[in-house]
Amino acid sequence: MSDFTARDDRFHFDVMSDRWWETETAWFAFCCPERKLGGWLYSMFRPNIGTVAGGAWVWDDSAHLPWEALYSANYTALRIPRDQDLDDIALPTGVTIKALEPLRRYRLGFKDEDRLTLDLTYEAVMEPRALRKAESSFKNLNHFDQFGRVTGEITLHGEPIAIDCHAIRDRSWGPRPEHRPGKSAYVTGIASPEDAFLAVTKWNDDADPIAYGFMIRDGEIGDLVSGRRIVERDPATGFVARITIEGRDEFGRELHAEGRRLSGITINRHSFIDNNGLIAWTINGKAGHGEDQDMWPVHRWSAFRRQARKESLA
Numbered sequence: 001m002s003d004f005t006a007r008d009d010r011f012h013f014d015v016m017s018d019r020w021w022e023t024e025t026a027w028f029a030f031c032c033p034e035r036k037l038g039g040w041l042y043s044m045f046r047p048n049i050g051t052v053a054g055g056a057w058v059w060d061d062s063a064h065l066p067w068e069a070l071y072s073a074n075y076t077a078l079r080i081p082r083d084q085d086l087d088d089i090a091l092p093t094g095v096t097i098k099a100l101e102p103l104r105r106y107r108l109g110f111k112d113e114d115r116l117t118l119d120l121t122y123e124a125v126m127e128p129r130a131l132r133k134a135e136s137s138f139k140n141l142n143h144f145d146q147f148g149r150v151t152g153e154i155t156l157h158g159e160p161i162a163i164d165c166h167a168i169r170d171r172s173w174g175p176r177p178e179h180r181p182g183k184s185a186y187v188t189g190i191a192s193p194e195d196a197f198l199a200v201t202k203w204n205d206d207a208d209p210i211a212y213g214f215m216i217r218d219g220e221i222g223d224l225v226s227g228r229r230i231v232e233r234d235p236a237t238g239f240v241a242r243i244t245i246e247g248r249d250e251f252g253r254e255l256h257a258e259g260r261r262l263s264g265i266t267i268n269r270h271s272f273i274d275n276n277g278l279i280a281w282t283i284n285g286k287a288g289h290g291e292d293q294d295m296w297p298v299h300r301w302s303a304f305r306r307q308a309r310k311e312s313l314a
Contacts, residue, residue, distance in 0.1 A: 006102030120152035191288030222249035
C-alpha cells in the first residue's frame with residue numbers, strides 16, 4: 001500500500017510554512033544508454049517567493065560542462081503559474097507535466113524552439129517509495145522515489161531520438177534552504193522492474209555509508225539497512241569512473257552492484273554541484289543502467305581538485 005494518494009500529484013503549498021525557502025520539486029530522468037545519452041526534467045518551486053527554477057538537460061560523453069553539453073536550460077527565478085496545479089501544468093521553463101493516471105502515468109513535455117522538443121510518457125513500475133530514514137541527506141523534507149518506464153521521442157537540434165528506458169523520478173516538499181553544505185551521493189540502478197535499487201549516502205562521511213535506500217530483488221522490495229558506496233575516480237577529472245554498491249536489506253538479502261560511467265554532466269545547484277553520471281550497471285548479476293549523483297559543496301570540490309592537481313605535479 002502506497003503512503004501517497006492522487007493529492008500528492010498536486011502542489012503542497014497549503015501545508016507549507018511561510019519561510020521563503022519552503023520548496024517543492026518534481027524530477028524525471030530518462031536516457032538512451034546505447035548512445036550514452038542521459039536526460040533530466042527538473043522543476044523546483046518556491047511558493048512563498050513565487051518562483052520556479054530548473055528546466056531540462058541532455059548530455060552524452062562528448063562534454064560534461066553544461067555550456068558544452070548537448071542541451072542545458074537551468075532557469076533560476078521564473079514566475080510560478082498561479083492558475084495551474086502540478087498535475088496539469090505548463091511552466092515558463094518549457095517543462096510541461098500532465099498526470100494521466102494518479103501516481104502512475106505522466107505525459108512529459110519540453111519545448112525550446114528548434115533546440116529541444118520532448119514528448120515522453122512515464123509509467124511507474126512500482127509504488128512511490130517514501131523516505132524512510134531520518135539521517136538521510138533529505139533531512140526534514142517529505143520525499144518519495146519511483147522507478148518507471150519512459151517512452152517517446154525527443155528531437156535534439158533537429159534529430160529525432162527514440163526513448164525507451166527504465167528511469168527514476170522523485171518528488172519532495174518542505175524546507176530546503178539554498179545553503180546545503182553536505183557532501184553525499186544519490187545512486188540508482190535498474191535492470192528490470194523486478195531488480196533495481198536506490199542508495200543515498202550519509203552526509204559528510206567520506207566512507208560513503210548508505211543512509212537510506214531500497215532494493216527490489218526478484219520483484220520484492222526491502223529497505224536497505226546497511227552498506228556502502230565505493231568509487232574509483234578518474235585522476236584527470238575527479239569524476240567517478242567506476243563504482244561499487246554493497247548493501248544488505250531488511251530481509252537479509254545482499255545487494256552487489258558494479259558500474260562504469262558512460263557519460264555525465266556537472267550541474268551547479270546553488271551552493272553545491274552535482275557531478276551526475278549515467279552508469280552501466282551489473283546489479284546482482286543482471287545488466288542495467290542508472291545514475292550516480294556525486295554531490296559536493298562547491299568549496300569542497302574546489303579544494304579536492306586543487307589538491308589533486310598539486311599531487312599530480314609533485
